Amino acid sequence: MCGIAGLVDPRHSADDLRAAAGAMADALAHRGPDGCGVWAMAERGVAVAHRRLAIVELSEAGAQPFVSADGRWVLSYNGELYDAADRRPALEADGHRFRGTSDTEILVELIARHGVAGALAQVDGIFAFAAYDRTEDRLWLARDRMGVKPLFYAASGSRLIFGSQLTALTACPDFRPEIDPEAVSSLLRHGYVPAPGAIYRGVRKLEAGHSLGWRPGEPVRSEPYWSLDAVIAAGRAEPFEGPPEEAVDALETLLRAAVRRQLMSDVPLGAFLSGGIDSSIVAALMAEGGARPRTFAAGFPEDPRFDESPHAAAVARHLRTEHTTIPIAERQVLDRVADLPAIFDEPLADPSGLPTHLLCAATRAAGITVALSGDGGDELFAGYDRYALATRFARRIEPVPRPLRSLGAAALEGLPRGAAGLLARALPPPWGGPEGVDRLRKAAGQLPGSGFDLYRRLLTLNPQARALALGAPGLPSPMDAAGTLPLLARMRRLDSLAYLPDDVLTKVDRASMAVGLEARVPLLDRTIVEFAWRLPDNILTHNNKSKWPLRAVLARHVPPALFERRKQGFAPPLASWLRGPLRDYARDLLLGADSGGGFLDRARVGHMLDEHLVGTHNHAVGLWPLLTFEAWRLHRSA
Template identity: 45%
Template sequence: MCGIAGAWLPDARDSEDSLLALGRRLGAAIAHRGPDDAGAWAEPAAGLVLAHQRLAIVDLSPEGHQPMASADGRWVIAFNGEIYDHVAIRAELVALGHGFRSRSDTEVLLAAISQWGVEGALARGNGMLAFAAWDRRDRVLWLARDRLGKKPLYYGLSEGRLVFGSELAALRALPGFRADVDPDALALLLRFDYIPAPHSILRGVRKLPAGHLLKLDASALSARELPAPKPWWSALDAQRAAITRGFDGDEAAALDQLDALLRDATALRMEADVPLGSFLSGGTDSSLVTALMQAQSSQPVRTFSIGFDNAVHDESEQAAAVAAHLGTAHTPLHVDGRAALDLVPELPRLFDEPFADSSQIPTTLLCRLTRQHVTVALSGDGGDELFFGYRRYARTLKNDALLRRLPRAALAKLAGKPGERARLGGLAALRAELATGDLQGLARHRVSHWKDPEAVVIGARRLATAYDDPRAMPGVGTPGDALMALDTACYLPEDILTKVDRASMSVALEARAPLLDYRVADFAWSLPMAMKYRDGELKVLPKRLLERYLPREMVYRSKAGFGAPVGDWLRGPLRDWAEAQLSEQRLREERHFDPAPIRALWREFLGGERKWHTHLWGVLMFQAWRETLR
């Protein structure tokens, strides 16, 4: 787990020293991602430089230094991530005649690329990654991102120069780089609380989508328009194939197979030459991962949880009960609000790109606590998207059934424009949902905070996402499968995994997600819906499996969610800060937003309307982030 960066200046005649200095500058901008070592490598004849910031996890010796060259000298790589099955791949490569000087997975990845090519190496690997691989023979640069989007990679052109990196900060470190806000992406932020790939908040900068490759040569850069990235793996295709194949067995067989798969996925992610532990909220997914860790550990697993003084958001007692039953070495953090409030001004810098899921606050605090004790932490991320874990799924299916029953004439009469007041519930919300027309529209409506953000962002056009594209639906299976497919394409990589990546890497903590092993995902997609959602119960099969490790009363309980009392804070100790960010004068001068609707929402919120804080938080996070551009 590290940070990568680089630049390709094909028309420049920079010396090796100047290119290396540039690489070190780009890497220094993301040094927090890898404080253990820093490296840069340059090819002056091509005008290319790669940079790497290392967080040493496997093979802590200098032999793991990056950028790293292949044994034959053809390939040089800057790699962020982990190849969990690198031991098995190494054995296969040794049998083919390859030799190794280190135990690092980076050297295995390089040898795999030399043996099978970039796409062949990616197909064999089980892990999380983003990398830049330079082919010195063919003068081709490859950028790649893992199957489900655990690791980030940004790239863009600036005056004919390619620049890329794990975070926008690396790109912004390129001298002369322009940092103009893209209003279309800003509207996406207000809608979703995040900006989905391939878009970014900066005009002309792209995120490489999950499971994609970008192959570049000098002619692509000279054309001043980069080619579109190509998928090397498709979650949608894999889901469609798994649904069509189905699961051949009963629930008992499914339980045994899930147990075996998750045990192996967890064991692979427990390999490290540094201390490791587990995030434990007390919910199904984190409890299951922790139970499987403890079942395979000879020592008590280190576990970490966080709770707020607001009881609605406090699950620390449940986490402590699970830890006590499993016998882990548990460390709780109880936040009285002051630590959380002190963190808020730091969020724009820590998250690098505007991000407004308020669970970023407890996630970041939890990562800070955890990093004081371990360097690697396993999480339960992915369980909701794979096993039907969100309550909104059930509500969406209910309303979809209603849409199908109502005659078109009745729909036309009852439906209403999905304006912002639909966020408040009641009749306005129902009429807005009736106006969506189909399942995909319902799903988009459910995940949208601002319903019409283009009306408030000056100069914004609406950009399509997976929630708008019918091709993002699997076309087989049930409506529930379709809802999970949409979230796997967008919400999972761009919100959940982005949040964990930025929060963990801000303190150089590696987060690993066993539930997102692609084999577990493929198995989950093959299951019938009744093994995920039945009689109102979410995540049926994971809960049945958890019963093997915990008492039923710990498994079947209500879950509060992993949030923060943002509304209370904005009315209380954050009110002056928010007022300054949302001042009418500032909004008018900066010309990103129409001040009128934002000021109206702020007044209503201060007057007692409880739900507008979700709208306002997105605006606030952008306003605070914009200050980092100065």
């Protein structure tokens, strides 16, 4: 992958334009350590920059910005087109003489012949790009269908700046970013800032599957060129109607093709392997035909609750991959917590971000430049535990009249803390134990609601986010929109629109690109996305198994005994860390003289931290976004 940046600003001289674009590109050096280029047209006030991580076509024939053969289009592109080889013959037949083998050249020539909209309708891959049309004096920005690759922009009057990360925008002269209180509120609630919003006022994320074309003086409007809702509607209109085993046959064929397409590379390639279903499928299909892919797993030897490495090693032995376990010690993670704001340019309160980064760094140090991951399987094929919880709630609790549920909730919530503690100790896990009181009270609060209310609550890190953010209501989120889909489809849709691109894919992009490692996601191939949305619920959850189709595919390659187990996740034990080794770090950040910066209610934050530290409540999930924001805020002002 790479980093892209640029600006349109007619006020600048030629030297100033190049200097500004160069500074923006330099801020993305970690994304592209193999080269830097700047193209500028002073009379139009346009400059486009690029930082290169060479993956395909390692020679200068793949350097960017790339100018089309007719001289009309200038392209700065971050991504991979997995169907590039299929597009090449038609371009050659049309008379194009290729300078090299890069997919950049394929893309710019498709744009030259069909326009941006026509090219986007054809290509398949992960990307974010800027294409400047010299004939119409128009800048185009576009982002891939599922939002794998990032793109930010800010526009005001006759000026527009853009970049792969916020660090590129903040490196642009005369750009004065201001933190948006609404974004802070959203961060505290969700753990991320939902697109199209950004942590800075006036900055936007280009949404997944969107493009925009702009010239000075025009309003900035992004438009979808691809819509997940259209895919969902098409899938529901023509659902898969065969027996479950036929669905597995079809899915395996699509998965095999997607993985093979994504193995193209002129540099060393490997895969992340946790031993779970999704990453194991990717590794299994990579290993077909006798190949021995290199696979990498993170190990947490000090805490077996979070250590999936033995399972990953067992799958690797069965598949005969060249496997490496990367041990991550608690001290190693704790020592790097302060580095998070430098890795994540926009605050992201995903506790697995740092372990993911350490895994990526070790994988890159082992000589790998491209790694395939299993991200996307849970959203597409209904793999999250919260789906099952919400569905069971809807089936078993919702039929009880709401007044009765409200009475039960009031009774539980009204129990004195001592009585609630006695009740919690008498109950089995997960309701028992020292944190059982919190769980009981949270469960009581859900009783009057619906299954979807429970799902939304499970994705809310801080129910008091608005109060903690001094009353800021937060940015619009897909989570708050009304929906008419059945419950399971509605949850999958919302996770695919929000949690997947704004948390999961953002985490993987920043964690990997910080060390110059490209991460690919074959489960998010367009063919698989479209097929997943044709599958009815009774196939997705066949035999009462979450993401049953993926399980069934994997069982053809790996014995179920090696992967049929409860999800462990990849998050560190925050609750104990905040009461132990991170205690002083948390107190310094949240209770210091400059804490809050005018964005947080210091009294509420302090009370919340105190309750956690003395052990009467477990606020770890809610405290982490507060710590993430404060660490990021202080880092940016340092």
